[in-house]
Amino acid sequence: MGNRAIAEHAPAAGFYEEKGRFSGLFAWIFSTDHKRIGLLYMISILILFSVGVVFGFLMRLELVSPGKTIMEPQTYNSIFTLHGVIMIFLFIIPGLPAAFGNFFLPIQIGARDVAFPRLNLLSWWLYISGVVFALLALFTGSGPPDTGWTFYAPYSTQTGTNVSLAVFAAFILGFSSILTGLNFVTTIHRLRAPGMSWFRMPLFPWSLYATGWVQLLATPIIGITLLLVIFERLFGVGVFDPLKGGDPILYQHLFWIYSHPAVYIMILPAMGVISEIIPVHAHRTIFGYRFIAYSSLAIAGLGSLVWGHHMFVSGQSYTADVVFSLLTFLVAIPSAIKVFNWVSTLYKGSIVMETPLLYALSFIFLFSIGGLSGLMQGALSVNVHIHDTAFIVGHFHYVMFGGTGFGFFGALHHWFPKMFGRMYNKTHSRIAWFFLFVGFNMLYFPMFILGWMGMPRRYYDYLPQFHTWHLMSTIGSWILISGLILMFANLIRSLRKGERVGSDPWGGSTLEWSISSPPPKENFEEIPRIDHGPYEFKGASKE
Amino acid sequence: MSATGIAVEQHKDYIGAKIGMWLFLFTELLLFGGMFLLYSVYRSKHPAEFHNAAAELDTIVGTLNTIILLTSSLTMALSIAAIHRGNKRLCMILLAITIVLGTCFLVNKYFEWGAKFSHGIYPNSEYLLSFEKGEILFFGLYFTMTGLHGLHVLVGIIVLTVMLTKIINRPHRGVVFEGVGMEKLQGAHLAVLGERDERVWESEAIDETVRSVAISFKYLPVGKRIRVEEYANLETSGLYWHLVDIIWIFLFPLFYLIT
Amino acid sequence: MFESLSNIAESVNTAFFFILVISIAMLVLITFLMVFFVIKYSRKRHPTSKSIEGNKLLEVVWTVVPTLLVLGMFYFGWVGYKFMKDVPEDAMVVNATGRMWSWLFEYENGVQSDTLWVPLGRSVHVKLESQDVLHSFYVPAFKIKQDLVPGMTNYVWFTAKEPGEYELFCAEYCGQRHSYMLSKVVVLPEDEFNAWLEKEAKFVSEREPSPDADERELTEASLIRRGERLSKIKGCSACHSTDGSRMVGPTFKGIFGRSTVVVANGEEREVVVDEDYLRKATLNPEAEIVKGFQALMPPQRSLLDDEELDAIIEYLKQLK
């Protein structure tokens, strides 16, 4: 569906009408144009997001009351595994970098494409193969995997379900992610327009640069870990098998050495998006540009040192607990710096409350709740109580969905007119936002309460004292549904029916707003020369 | 590089390619890094068992393989040096030697593993399971790490073979310039400049309305160097080959020399 | 939720409140400023913006202040945690074993139970071991949790402050019936607890062969009773029902004498369940798998001794 629809019905302009060696669908899936690849990614990611969302929705239905509601325990276990795997590896990690990064990174730094366009296409194909393997894992072998997205050994090396294939899919996706990171880091090093020094670069590329390094240095570790799980299952090498002297806790170390930094792969690009949206809609330069840029690097760096906070009760040493807890608190500082600078950017602005800004401000609010709950989890004694409870589930949905997810939606509304040359219905988009925001909080806030009451996570069934909050949470998911459906319906409809817009509907200042909407094939007829910072707005008085 | 602005931008970014390759090497390094992490932990837990298990490995074979791989790194580097000097023949010979040495390494490995298997030492074998836990781990790590490394050698050999056939078969390199603003090229000359901006090659004036410009370079020395794609590709393949060597430099003492 | 039912819960609550208060303050501050700015500097009220590039002093302030705050949070968390890790010397030791999907508690005098009984006001040191995969010992009311890792002994300790029954959950995902791996902690006043322990100790000593064997000859009925208890304590009932419903394993209802199809080495075979079969199926379940079920049953070779197996089999035989 998706690919064709856009190719044929998009406004006949810009890079859409440019034909290469192929036509029709092939002009898309074999294109090395960064914008087409960005859109390919966006469509595939959104489709998989919908799948993940449906699984989330089914889980909520099951949990609406104690006992069996709609499925068996084994089904539930597979569903939360698939929900986690899809949301993490197929939606949120590639999400912003691969979709919006691909589309806008070259434009924002004044380049015609990324450094390695063919590698870029390869990375999308790898993504698709990963998807195929993940889907195969559902329907082949002895049942879909049931390990949770963390694939903890030794359960994952023992269960009879089809873990190997799912793990292999995650391995392939890791490769895809590495290639994206590699491409972006090289692009930023080599292809900035003349005159664009590091500190004249917009903040979204900055955040992608930091993300790129995390992708490069952390992903291989999960690669080898997952390979080891496969080897363990196939050959019994024994590195995680206690019977052969292996140490299951080492599996957790290796897993979180990647997966903690991975949460910053998820959030950093979203923070970059917020740093783009706020100045444009407040129509003034960003507050503390350098601090925001540096704090991205600081998050990437410090974020690599705290993985042990997922393992406080796993049986790792007391020393490690203390060290990792301390470092966890330190990694919160650069996030705090960002939040304060964003809020200050509103000061003395000239603010128009467009939908993207609504998403950006809700990002700050929801991410703060998520982040602050992260601090509670980072405190050793508190973590003991709330580890592996619904509290954690609340935390990560707030940061991932409330943070990155809302960042993604914000980016979608901010750049939609640029990508498609048309504007969506603004009123509808505000209503959709309202449902999303209310539904979101109603869905996930009760989880904090449940977690504090002691409701463990990954529980198919629960005791009656937890019922009220679960019920409320499920109702929240229904409100969220309506918001999501409304939002997507509005956007999809606007692809064809939306009002046409010029090159700069918001009055932005970065390079993407200087070229036509949608952008022409090679972005710039002539590579621009840059002689000022990224956020200088016409009509804004300087101080 | 050439007489018009547009061609300069079409020029391949060799430094970019090199950065890309280094970044890729970093990921490879960390991939093995995960294994080194496991190794160091298990060794620190079971020093004596590792010690005993390592005695099962043949130091001579290990040393031989080290020498083979180091030498192949030498010929690799030399072959790049040769192509820098425009000596295509020497480059090809050295490259071929590199490939042969790499294959020797794998053949050695094959016999080494084969010997272990025939002694009943392989993952999950009954004989191995009767060992101490630390020893089981040692062999688990030995098989995964050297296996993974061998796989990398194999990939390296394939890449180098592709490079070799490319260099043999494609003495020419065609470049097609396409894109916006081609019509500006009308009447212009394209040129390849040498080290001191001298024109090594120059095209006829371009006369019709231009859609695209196709140029093919010969595999010809410019000054002392050759400016063709293979040059950069060979260099990046070389980097990969050396990295595989570096990893072996660590595997060798960790598995063979801790008796 | 906030009452402290164990000594540990107290320190957890303190740290939690400290962080909660700061968090709420921060959240309110940020939200208030956002809303305030958006209203005050809306384009209607404030048509031209001022581009303020930044302010060094502010940056320093909002780096240093949060740093101090988080260090405080770290400190409170750490203090409470240190307390959790220091087990008093005189604590009563209980060995806990987790396995798919049940708990086994063993007291120093050999008493076994599937529920954790503890005396009020006395420190209890629970040593945790797993027989198969990861599990986690979690008592929300006491705010304690610790993973059970195969090949490793972990521990928790606590002192209960109120008598009562408290939920005990498995908090680390461990497979299909993870959410049913529940038990209870029963807190009794010291004397009641001791009475319970003694009563249970009898159950243990029954099996000890004694010099005057005639007197201790077990009646068939008491053997069955023993078997029933053992099937709970040893975890059989986590996977096998006695009411005919299908759980992870085949039901025990009417098991004796029924004919079952088993798969061994890829070949199907029909067997009639007799005592011999029950023995084999319990000790070496992986040899023959009942058709339609997965090879999930843990071998009981080293987990049941002969008397225990006899009792269980006697119990299974009479389940109709």
Place this chain on the structure above:
Amino acid sequence: MEDESPKHGLVGYGTYFLTWFALLVLTALTVTVAGMKLGSLSILTAIVIACVKSSVVLFFFMHLKYEAPVFKIMVLVVILVLAIFIGFTFFDVSFR
């Protein structure tokens, strides 16, 4: 764009042979040292020699010596990251 002409085009064949020779000598050294019974020192020397060898490969065969500072910084960062990953794991392993 920065200067495109690679300076390392000038590295002579001789340098490579020297590098290779040095590597062989180091290999011989590490094998002999392992033969002597140095106890816990022997693993240390083996690692140190391996580090020296790999830096030789990095700097000469892989031309790092002739590359722009960015490359050197990157390599350093990566090695540091790996060291941290391994080192921090030992906060757990050696204090259990």
